[in-house]
Every structure is written in C-alpha cells, then in structure tokens.
Amino acid sequence: MSEYSVELKGLNKVYSNILKEDTIALKDINLQIRPGEFISIIGPSGCGKSTLLRIIGNLDKPTSGTIEYRDGADQQMGFVFQDSVLLPWKNVRQNAEFPLVIQKKQTKENEEKLDELLELAGLSEFKTALPRELSGGMKQRVSIVRALSYDAPLLLMDEPFGALDALTRDHLNEELLKIWQKTKKTVIFVTHSIEEATFLSDRVLVMSARPGRVKEMVEIDLPRPRGEATRNDPKFTEYNKYLRGIIG
Numbered sequence: 001m002s003e004y005s006v007e008l009k010g011l012n013k014v015y016s017n018i019l020k021e022d023t024i025a026l027k028d029i030n031l032q033i034r035p036g037e038f039i040s041i042i043g044p045s046g047c048g049k050s051t052l053l054r055i056i057g058n059l060d061k062p063t064s065g066t067i068e069y070r071d072g073a074d075q076q077m078g079f080v081f082q083d084s085v086l087l088p089w090k091n092v093r094q095n096a097e098f099p100l101v102i103q104k105k106q107t108k109e110n111e112e113k114l115d116e117l118l119e120l121a122g123l124s125e126f127k128t129a130l131p132r133e134l135s136g137g138m139k140q141r142v143s144i145v146r147a148l149s150y151d152a153p154l155l156l157m158d159e160p161f162g163a164l165d166a167l168t169r170d171h172l173n174e175e176l177l178k179i180w181q182k183t184k185k186t187v188i189f190v191t192h193s194i195e196e197a198t199f200l201s202d203r204v205l206v207m208s209a210r211p212g213r214v215k216e217m218v219e220i221d222l223p224r225p226r227g228e229a230t231r232n233d234p235k236f237t238e239y240n241k242y243l244r245g246i247i248g
C-alpha cells in the first residue's frame with residue numbers, strides 16, 4: 001500500500017488514431033499526493049489535465065506507467081465535473097443520496113452524514129427542490145455533496161465551477177474549502193483559473209503544453225482558513241503572477 005493517497009510513476013498516455021498521427025497526451029508524469037492534500041492542476045488548453053484526472057479516476061488507462069492508491073482509494077472515488085448531471089425527476093436530497101442507494105449503504109449514520117453535508121453546503125432548505133428549480137451554483141453544490149456522500153477518501157474535480165459567474169465561483173470556492181476542511185478528503189482539482197488554483201490549493205501542479213509533462217509543482221504557502229482576506233493578501237497576487245509566468 002502506498003503511503004501516498006495517490007502515487008504516479010512514469011505515467012504516459014498516447015491516443016492512437018489510424019487516420020492521423022498519435023497524440024502524446026501525457027509524458028513521464030511522476031506525482032505523489034499526500035492524504036488530505038488539496039492539489040490543483042493547471043496548464044494550457046489541451047495539455048492533458050482531464051486525461052490525467054480520468055486516469056487517476058480509473059476512467060481511462062495509461063499507456064504505460066503505474067498508479068498506486070492508499071487504502072483501496074481506487075475502489076471509492078468521488079467525481080464532480082463541469083456539468084452536474086442530476087436526475088431531473090429526483091429532488092436535491094434524493095440526487096445527493098443516489099450513490100448510497102446504488103451501493104445499498106443507506107445506513108442511519110450515512111443518512112445523518114448526508115444531512116450534515118447538505119447543511120454545510122447551504123442546501124438544507126432546498127432538500128425537496130427539483131434540479132430545474134436550482135441555480136447553476138446550487139446544482140454544483142448538490143453534485144459535490146453527492147460525491148462526498150459515500151465517504152470516498154479521494155475527490156476528483158474537473159472544472160466544477162467553470163460554467164459559473166465569477167462571484168458565485170468565489171463563493172463556492174470558500175464553501176468547498178469549508179467542506180474539505182471538515183471531511184479531510186484528498187482533492188485533485190482541474191481548473192483553467194490560476195486564481196482559483198492558488199486560492200484553493202496546498203500545491204499547484206503546472207503542466208506544460210502537449211505532450212503534457214509536469215513543468216513545476218508550486219507550494220502555496222497561504223494561511224488557512226482562506227477567505228476574502230486571502231484574495232487581498234499581496235502574497236496571493238504574487239503566486240498568481242508567478243504561476244502565470246510559468247504557464248507562459
């Protein structure tokens with residue numbers, strides 16, 4: 001068992017296509033993510049961020065290289081994508097509860113925890129609302145609660161707030177950190193926003209343009225809990241400038 005939540009060694013991914021040249025999406029990725037860490041992945045469009053996340057999430061296979069997980073984390077992962085796919089005929093609570101139903105894990109303890117998460121995500125008053133009655137931000141909150149409902153140690157998020165306006169996004173970033181601090185999950189978060197990566201993360205992985213490699217891993221030494229004061233901290237601006245410079 002790896003001491004890391006996730007450990008990638010020499011990971012490569014090539015997409016083959018008989019009609020055109022192969023696409024080398026990932027090249028020699030080595031990465032160690034500690035339990036409970038919040039890591040963001042940034043880099044130019046097409047550099048392989050989503051491919052890397054999908055491979056970590058067992059949704060795709062690497063061409064070569066290995067991945068090790070801690071405590072069977074590969075069996076239990078939570079996913080949040082840009083478009084929250086909620087079942088339109090089920091209400092907020094039923095949508096959030098869905099993984100528990102599928103996995104037959106509707107224990108009293110899990111149900112209570114689900115209600116706590118809904119409360120933490122500010123959804124308590126909307127438990128009986130249907131998805132069509134919710135704003136985009138609320139739908140994303142439901143999908144975060146759903147991803148956390150079955151207590152997977154690893155949460156994978158691919159541009160979860162990409163489609164939201166800047167204010168809602170800032171607000172949800174703060175909510176996500178609150179939930180993260182309470183649940184102590186390992187989070188791997190793909191984003192196009194440098195500011196979002198800085199605000200959220202313990203470390204930011206900067207990838208190079210295709211073929212995607214690890215260009216630099218940047219430790220974000222900003223105090224927690226983070227909030228509005230973080231965004232006004234001159235160090236926050238410095239980190240953003242530095243990251244922008246690396247991406248080029």
Ligand SMILES: Nc1ncnc2c1ncn2[C@@H]1O[C@H](COP(=O)(O)OP(=O)(O)OP(=O)(O)O)[C@@H](O)[C@H]1O
Nearest residue numbers: 015023025043044045046047048049050051052210
């Ligand atoms: N299923 C696939 N088949 C063939 N090529 C693919 C496939 N998925 C991704 N690619 C290619 O692999 C490269 C990396 O794609 P990926 O979506 O991982 O990048 P990304 O960094 O997440 O991009 P973006 O920032 O634009 O969302 C791209 O050149 C893409 O065209």
